[in-house]
Amino acid sequence: MYQSETTVRVRYGETDQMGYVYYGFYAMYYEVARVESLRQLGVTYSEIETMGIIMPVLENKSKYLAPARYDEVLKIVTTIREKPVLRIKFEYEIYNEADKLIHIGETLLVFVDKQTNRPRKPPVEMENVLAPFFS
Amino acid sequence: MYQSETTVRVRYGETDQMGYVYYGFYAMYYEVARVESLRQLGVTYSEIETMGIIMPVLENKSKYLAPARYDEVLKIVTTIREKPVLRIKFEYEIYNEADKLIHIGETLLVFVDKQTNRPRKPPVEMENVLAPFFS
Amino acid sequence: MYQSETTVRVRYGETDQMGYVYYGFYAMYYEVARVESLRQLGVTYSEIETMGIIMPVLENKSKYLAPARYDEVLKIVTTIREKPVLRIKFEYEIYNEADKLIHIGETLLVFVDKQTNRPRKPPVEMENVLAPFFS
Amino acid sequence: MYQSETTVRVRYGETDQMGYVYYGFYAMYYEVARVESLRQLGVTYSEIETMGIIMPVLENKSKYLAPARYDEVLKIVTTIREKPVLRIKFEYEIYNEADKLIHIGETLLVFVDKQTNRPRKPPVEMENVLAPFFS
Numbered sequence: 001m002y003q004s005e006t007t008v009r010v011r012y013g014e015t016d017q018m019g020y021v022y023y024g025f026y027a028m029y030y031e032v033a034r035v036e037s038l039r040q041l042g043v044t045y046s047e048i049e050t051m052g053i054i055m056p057v058l059e060n061k062s063k064y065l066a067p068a069r070y071d072e073v074l075k076i077v078t079t080i081r082e083k084p085v086l087r088i089k090f091e092y093e094i095y096n097e098a099d100k101l102i103h104i105g106e107t108l109l110v111f112v113d114k115q116t117n118r119p120r121k122p123p124v125e126m127e128n129v130l131a132p133f134f135s
Numbered sequence: 136m137y138q139s140e141t142t143v144r145v146r147y148g149e150t151d152q153m154g155y156v157y158y159g160f161y162a163m164y165y166e167v168a169r170v171e172s173l174r175q176l177g178v179t180y181s182e183i184e185t186m187g188i189i190m191p192v193l194e195n196k197s198k199y200l201a202p203a204r205y206d207e208v209l210k211i212v213t214t215i216r217e218k219p220v221l222r223i224k225f226e227y228e229i230y231n232e233a234d235k236l237i238h239i240g241e242t243l244l245v246f247v248d249k250q251t252n253r254p255r256k257p258p259v260e261m262e263n264v265l266a267p268f269f270s
Numbered sequence: 271m272y273q274s275e276t277t278v279r280v281r282y283g284e285t286d287q288m289g290y291v292y293y294g295f296y297a298m299y300y301e302v303a304r305v306e307s308l309r310q311l312g313v314t315y316s317e318i319e320t321m322g323i324i325m326p327v328l329e330n331k332s333k334y335l336a337p338a339r340y341d342e343v344l345k346i347v348t349t350i351r352e353k354p355v356l357r358i359k360f361e362y363e364i365y366n367e368a369d370k371l372i373h374i375g376e377t378l379l380v381f382v383d384k385q386t387n388r389p390r391k392p393p394v395e396m397e398n399v400l401a402p403f404f405s
Numbered sequence: 406m407y408q409s410e411t412t413v414r415v416r417y418g419e420t421d422q423m424g425y426v427y428y429g430f431y432a433m434y435y436e437v438a439r440v441e442s443l444r445q446l447g448v449t450y451s452e453i454e455t456m457g458i459i460m461p462v463l464e465n466k467s468k469y470l471a472p473a474r475y476d477e478v479l480k481i482v483t484t485i486r487e488k489p490v491l492r493i494k495f496e497y498e499i500y501n502e503a504d505k506l507i508h509i510g511e512t513l514l515v516f517v518d519k520q521t522n523r524p525r526k527p528p529v530e531m532e533n534v535l536a537p538f539f540s
Contacts, residue, residue, distance in 0.1 A: 012440070012450070013294050013433045015287040017340055022283045023192040023242075024162030028418045031159070035417070035476070045417070046476040056202065057158040062195040070287055071440070071451040107158075147305070147315070148298045148427045152420040152475055159418050163283045170282070170341070180282070181341040205422055206305070206316040293462040293512075294436070297429030319422075327428040330467040337461065377428075 002080045002133035006036040010072050020067035026094075027060060030107050033076040034090040041129040051123055052114045058087065059108040066102040073097055083134035084126070086111060086119050137215045137268040141171040144208050155202035161229075162195060165242050168211040169225040176264040186258055187249045193222065194243040201237040208232055218269035219261070221246060221254050272350045272403040276306040279343050290337035296364075297330060300377050303346040304360040311399040321393055322384045328357065329378040336372040343367055353404035354396070356381060356389050407485045407538040411441040414478050425472035431499075432465060435512050438481040439495040446534040456528055457519045463492065464513040471507040478502055488539035489531070491516060491524050 008029050016022040035045050048055065068074055075095040082089060087110050094103035113120045121127075143164050151157040170180050183190065203209055210230040217224060222245050229238035248255045256262075278299050286292040305315050318325065338344055345365040352359060357380050364373035383390045391397075413434050421427040440450050453460065473479055480500040487494060492515050499508035518525045526532075 009437075011433055012286055012436050013292045016282055017285040017287065017289045018189055018191065019287045020191065023195060024159060024166070024283050027159030027162065028416055031417050032414075044476060054153055056153065056155065057197075057199050059199070060158060060195075060197040062192075064192050064194070067191065071449060144302075146298055147301050147421055148429050150422040151417055152422065152424045154422045157418045163281055166282050167279075179341060184340075206314060288459055288461065290461065293465060294429060294432030297432065301429070324423055326423065326425065326472065327467075327469050329469070330428060330465075332462075332465040334462050334464065 002037075002041070002130060004037040004040045004078050006033050006076050006078070007073050008032050008076065010068055010070050010074065012070055015070045018067075020069065023062070023064060026062055026064075026103060026105060029074065029076060029094065030060075030090070030092055030105055033078045033092055034107065037078040037080070037090065038126070041126075043123075043126050043129055048123055048126070049114075053120065053123055054112050054114050055088070055109045056112060057107055058110050061106050063104040064102075065104065066096070066100065068094070068096060068102055074102075075099075080130070080133070083130065084111075084122050086121060088122065137172075137176070137265060139172040139175045139213050141168050141211050141213070142208050143167050143211065145203055145205050147205055150205045153202075155204065158197070158199060161197055161199075161238060161240060164209065164211060164229065165195075165225070165227050165240055168213045168227055169242065172213040172215070172225065173261070176261075178258075178261050178264055183258055183261070184249075188255065188258055189247050189249050190223070190244045191247060192242055193245050194241075196241050198239040199237075200239065201231070201235065203229070203231060203237055209237075210234075215265070215268070218265065219246075219257050221256060223257065272307075272311070272400060274307040274310045274348050276303050276346050276348070277343050278302050278346065280338055280340050282340055285340045288337075290339065293332070293334060296332055296334075296373060296375060299344065299346060299364065300330075300360070300362050300375055303348045303362055304377065307348040307350070307360065308396070313393075313396050313399055318393055318396070319384075323390065323393055324382050324384050325358075325379045326382060327377055328380050329376075331376050333374040334372075335374065336366070336370065338364070338366060338372055344372075345369075350400070350403070353400065354381075354392050356391060358392065407442075407446070407535060409442040409445045409483050411438050411481050411483070412478050413437050413481065415473055415475050417475055420475045423472075425474065428467070428469060431467055431469075431508060431510060434479065434481060434499065435465075435495070435497055435510055438483045438497055439512065442483040442485070442495065443531070448528075448531050448534055453528055453531070454519075458525065458528055459517050459519050460493070460514040461517060462512055463515050464511075466511050468509040469507075470509065471501070471505065473499070473501060473507055479507075480504075485535070485538070488535065489516075489527050491526060493527065
């Protein structure tokens with residue numbers, strides 16, 4: 001299991017007239033969280049695309065436990081529970097400034113060769129940095 | 136069961152550098168679909184808020200079967216399968232211009248009294264228009 | 271001069287906690303308006319990109335005269351005042367449901383050859399359909 | 406004159422199929438920049454709203470000099486050139502990771518009393534912290 005932490009500050013444009021973060025913007029927070037999660041391991045998603053690999057999303061799930069509000073700094077704990085083979089699943093827990101768990105999410109992505117458009121295994125660079133967490 | 140249909144055209148700003156609709160924008164399409172779904176019954180979400188009721192999202196799930204692309208007119212079939220009591224679940228099937236099913240989603244919302252911030256039953260207006268579909 | 275009209279309905283996710291459309295989402299409305307403006311002439315931006323031409327934005331200006339609100343159907347009048355040579359300028363007037371002018375904007379775009387990354391003239395198809403309006 | 410600096414990292418969802426940051430997302434970057442600019446002075450926009458003051462946008466202008474790309478950390482230099490009276494203007498210069506100026510923008514906002522919906526002067530707290538820069 002690999003776990004990491006990152007933060008995002010809620011932007012005004014991400015709130016809606018209910019005064020909460022619009023439910024659709026959490027996916028953007030997930031993206032920030034998983035990209036930072038990989039970066040902390042030394043792999044950037046940007047480099048992965050340069051290698052000719054894209055990682056489209058297959059599934060996404062969200063549970064909204066309590067609202068997030070404007071200007072709050074949200075803490076996102078990201079977990080990779082299983083060693084990625086053809087797919088990689090990220091799980092997220094989001095905490096507000098009072099350290100209350102307000103949101104749970106998960107995203108399943110697939111590794112795709114950009115040229116052939118076919119599924120493939122993760123880049124070696126990613127396998128290498130993740131290996132110690134799944135042995 | 137109540138079912139309705141609506142369309143959205145993919146905006147350029149909704150695509151990402153993969154050339155697909157960014158996974159986070161589907162939630163916005165769901166919102167359009169469920170609001171139009173209610174409107175076709177004669178209820179607008181806007182009026183519901185005017186009555187002092189808000190409908191925050193509790194859960195959201197998405198399956199990305201195939202990418203949606205810029206400028207495509209997507210058909211969204213929205214289904215309410217169960218009579219809403221304190222919560223209402225919308226299911227969505229999204230079809231591309233070739234009428235291929237490319238996406239499945241569902242959203243669970245709760246009826247909340249804006250003043251007391253407590254769950255409540257749906258507005259009578261909504262119950263009335265939905266009743267014929269669940270008898 | 272060429273002028274056309276289109277409408278957009280305000281989505282919930284486009285509002286902010288002020289209860290207005292977030293100022294950043296008007297650019298998305300402009301995009302819808304100018305794309306529909308060209309479509310009404312028989313040219314789609316999608317085809318233009320297929321020809322190997324992209325149209326990045328050089329300048330954008332907005333005046334917010336009055337707020338737009340959730341679920342309103344906004345009417346956007348789009349004007350091309352000058353015959354496009356290397357650049358094309360779109361002007362927008364946005365009217366709310368009470369037919370009140372609430373917003374003015376303009377966007378300047380440039381025609382770029384995707385291969386060479388250099389400015390070029392508009393595709394002949396666009397020149398042809400626009401010609402009658404600038405003679 | 407008051408000047409400050411902040412950074413934003415480009416999110417995947419902010420790119421479009423051209424491979425650039427979508428032109429409409431710069432307004433969100435401006436928002437981050439001006440809010441951080443005030444925060445560095447000790448004033449948060451969130452507190453301003455709590456005092457019953459909102460700051461809707463009146464005008465916005467953008468010049469796109471060169472594209473911003475996915476995952477880049479953009480530096481935004483924010484300038485308040487004139488002492489705010491009923492309105493406040495923020496100017497932005499955005500630099501990419503190569504420290505190249507890629508974007509210029511400005512936003513004019515107005516101070517509005519939320520109750521009366523009428524223009525008013527800035528909150529005393531803001532006047533106090535800005536005073537030393539305009540004497």
